[in-house]
Amino acid sequence: MLHVGVNGRKKKAIRRATIKEVAAEVGVSAATVSNAYNRPDQLSPQLRERVFAAARRLGYAGPDPVARGLRRGRSGAVGVVYADPLSYAFADPAAVMFLEGVSQAAEEAGLGLLLVPAPLREGRNPKAVGEAAVDGFVIYCLAEDDPLVDLALERRIPVVLVEQPPREGVPSVEMDDVGGARAAAEHLLGLGHERLGVVSFELGRDARGGLADLERQREATYRPSRLRLEGYRAAVEETGLAWGEIPVYEATGNAPEQGDIAAGVLLAREPSPTAILALSDQLALGVFEAAKKRGLSVPEDLSVVGFDDVPEASRTDPPLTTVYQPHVEKGLVAGRMLVAQLRGEEPQSPAPLPTRLVIRGSTAPPGAGRDE
Amino acid sequence: MLHVGVNGRKKKAIRRATIKEVAAEVGVSAATVSNAYNRPDQLSPQLRERVFAAARRLGYAGPDPVARGLRRGRSGAVGVVYADPLSYAFADPAAVMFLEGVSQAAEEAGLGLLLVPAPLREGRNPKAVGEAAVDGFVIYCLAEDDPLVDLALERRIPVVLVEQPPREGVPSVEMDDVGGARAAAEHLLGLGHERLGVVSFELGRDARGGLADLERQREATYRPSRLRLEGYRAAVEETGLAWGEIPVYEATGNAPEQGDIAAGVLLAREPSPTAILALSDQLALGVFEAAKKRGLSVPEDLSVVGFDDVPEASRTDPPLTTVYQPHVEKGLVAGRMLVAQLRGEEPQSPAPLPTRLVIRGSTAPPGAGRDE
DNA sequence: CTGAAAGCGCTTACAG
DNA sequence: CTGAAAGCGCTTACAG
Incomplete structure (x- = not known):
């Protein structure tokens, strides 16, 4: 049997040897060949060696994983x-x-x-x-x-x-998304920020792009998005501020480029935010970019908090304040x-894994850079 | 049949329905059920719907992938x-x-x-x-x-x-590792650097850690390592410098931490290098770290070139000069x-994929920072 | 449009 | 220590 490749060259179809053929070659049953691979204690070392030698001769690389999977009822x-x-x-x-x-x-x-x-x-x-x-x-x-x-x-x-x-x-x-987000917002609020902006990734499968109103936020079907917004909100309302007045931009993805665009929209508003909460570090990287383009220094002119604490977060300039999650x-x-x-066990679901605010250099009191 | 989990709770073993059972439920043959899933044109829409209804009733989620794989001879x-x-x-x-x-x-x-x-x-x-x-x-x-x-x-x-x-x-x-590495070294040499150092990741499976002599370099079994060193070497020797005098530190892994350690060793030598070639951006990130610890500014006191052009490379401070590879x-x-x-075709191996030096901010002439 | 039959390549009690 | 037999769950010509 021959296949013809696109380039016109002929290609021999490789036929793999089976356990039966190896068995025939050695003059034993398939069961014995199987045992040679799976239960070495079931046959003499000499016979086992003969089996392997025959396998080598025939180019048999061991029992077919799919067939074994079917027989054993597990795919591995x-x-x-x-x-x-x-x-x-x-x-x-x-x-x-x-x-x-x-x-x-x-x-x-x-x-x-x-x-x-x-x-x-x-x-x-x-x-x-x-x-x-x-x-x-x-x-x-x-x-x-x-x-x-x-x-x-x-x-x-x-x-x-x-x-x-x-x-x-x-x-x-x-994950304790709510707690982590709450800590992030509390940190900013504690620093004295009152004009916040939020850069979110998708809220639902129909990622919209643009400012998300309260209903859209409430109906978010991506759990981490919804939970993090809830955490921010709890902190904001605790301070007596109105959550509804804080712009939440829903990006259509989780890349720096999208954080850049989102931050651009937020920074163009009047009054513009003095601090931005990003739902991920990737997005926060984009916020840095947006700030730089506009000549804003972080954290003097704009504080930024991320979420995730990816390795790069500690290497940015300034290092990114963010929420660590494991x-x-x-x-x-x-x-x-x-x-x-x-294995047939019935594992318990653990308590939500803890998150933790990691304060680095991207946050400071509002107006920290102005000489006044 | 019951399993007992570690926590002592009993767990019913889930038995999945088979194509036969679905067939029996509908009163047709297994072949027909198979056709319902694999060849809709082989049976009336009504019958097909009855099959699916029965499957739903029995909790049959479709043909078992492993069994199908065996029969079809492909695992997917x-x-x-x-x-x-x-x-x-x-x-x-x-x-x-x-x-x-x-x-x-x-x-x-x-x-x-x-x-x-x-x-x-x-x-x-x-x-x-x-x-x-x-x-x-x-x-x-x-x-x-x-x-x-x-x-x-x-x-x-x-x-x-x-x-x-x-x-x-x-x-x-x-990949054109040789060309990329060569371009990187030529860039440094062109800037006037004569005292180079190299931070490499593993050269062989017995990753050693420490300075690698010429023999170790020649015998490198990790192809990208060997090729990149060859590229550096070609550029160096072309300039009339002796490759043998350039210290090559073999790190035992490809993380920033290991680049940090490696650069530490190179920078402690006398005379210390004015430029470091790293075999990866990850390693270069560690070189940045090592420089910072010693109060050396990049690129004024030390030039650094990476390899890979990972996304972070354009975001470091200063942005990393490196070799892009796709x-x-x-x-x-x-x-x-x-x-x-x-699909039975016989694809041709393409020419080595091109690499490209990307000059950013981490390289400058030696002593660029000194006022002299 | 439907079904009977063969078989994909293996492993597993079980008997000897 | 070895082998005969059954069967894992499916798909595929093929016949009707």
Whole structure:
């Protein structure tokens, strides 16, 4: 059998040897070959060596993983379901750290990590969740109303929810987003800022772009967005200020460029904010950019607080005041809870993981730079 | 059947319905149920709806992916083999961008991306490559003498090599590391620097840490390391300087902390370098740190050139002069060549992808800061 | 439009 | 220590 490549060259289709052929070559049964790979104690070392020698001769690289998976009822991989195309996840340092944690948990258990091919641009491919050969799913970064959550659950394989509304019988990991956001806003308010602005990433799957009114904020289906706004709001109202007067710009993504645009809009308002709360460090990086373009110094003319505490946050100029959250741990915990379920255990959902305000150089009292 | 979790709670083992059970429920054959999912044109819409209704009733989420994979002879995932524990890959921005590209190629083809669980700390787990349920491998970031390369090839499934010595019949993608490194060194030399220092990441799997002599450099098995050193060397020798006198510090990893340590050693030498070439931006970030600790300004007292041009490079203070390489494209090209092979094509290996020196603010003539 | 049959490549009690 | 047999859950020509 021959295939013809695009370039016209012929290509021999590779036929892999099977366990049967190896067995025939050695003159034993398939069971014995299987044992050679899976249960060395079930046959003599000599016979085992003969099996391996025959395998080498035939180019047999060991039992086919898919066939083994079917027989054993497990695929050997954990899946991660992500809202956007995978390439977006890799462009977001926070998501990457989360994946780092999940991958560590998978590795500890000797499992692979399968990134489920997600929704391509227009027209998602929900089948991907149904067709992923995995033993369980970690659901990350999906809107609360995303049908993929149900599709994953319908597979009837273990699932761990991350930053999702809790569901009976499904372990989940949550973050103290409210507390972290609240601390961030309190910090700014404590410094004396009264004119705040907020740069948010998407509030719902229909990411709008533009100022988000109170209703839009309330209906946010991306849990971290909604929770962080709630935290800011609590701090603001506690001080007696009106939350409704604080502009919240909903960016359509979580990249510095979008933070730049958002901050541009906020800074153009009159009166312009003396401090900006960003829902992520990526966005905060964009706020820095916007300030620089307008000749505003941070923190003298504008205070900026981020969220996430990604590695770069401590290296910016000035270093970014932000809210630390344990991204890697979040992934690790989620991954381990999934692995626990795979072992038949029923892990408890932990208390929300703590966040912590990290005060660095990007915040100061308003007008700190003016000589007056 | 009951499982008892660690916490003592009982857990019902979930039994998933099979295609047979759905068929029985509807009163048709398994083939018809299969057709309902895979070939809608093979049965009436009404019957198809009845099948889906029965599936819903029984909690059947569609054909089991593993069984389907066995039957069809494909698993629906491409694998990435990485040298270190996966968590290392996620901590390296360059590797992350590469994965971004591969994931994009996988997504385009509707395939999942399986990160093969790698070598845990001590005692690698070479079985992981043999046991990964994938249709092909992208080999990334392995030393030239890493046995995993052969293990992957022995699977007799399509493989794409990235930055590896070429092998007959195996498509590969290479980078113009030599050219990029050469341009970086020429830039420094052109500025008038004569006292250079190099901060390298691992040269071989036995990452040593410490100054690397010429033999160690020549025997480097991490291809990008060897090639970049070659590029630096070519530029240096062209100027008539002796490469052997330039200290090359081999760090044991690719994190800023290790660049910091390495630069510390180089800067403590007499005479100390006026410029440092780092094999990655991550390492260069550490060189910045080391300079700052010693009260040296960049670029006045010390010029620094990185490699990679990760996003952060343009945001450092001063912005980092570095060598751009198309990380995402590298992954995309590798991924697409793998997908092409999966379709029976025989893709040509492209010419080495171009690199490009990006001059920013971290380089200047030596002594630019002194008033003399 | 539907079904019977074969088989993908393996592992697992079980019997000897 | 080894093998015969059953079966994991599905898809695919093929026949009707």
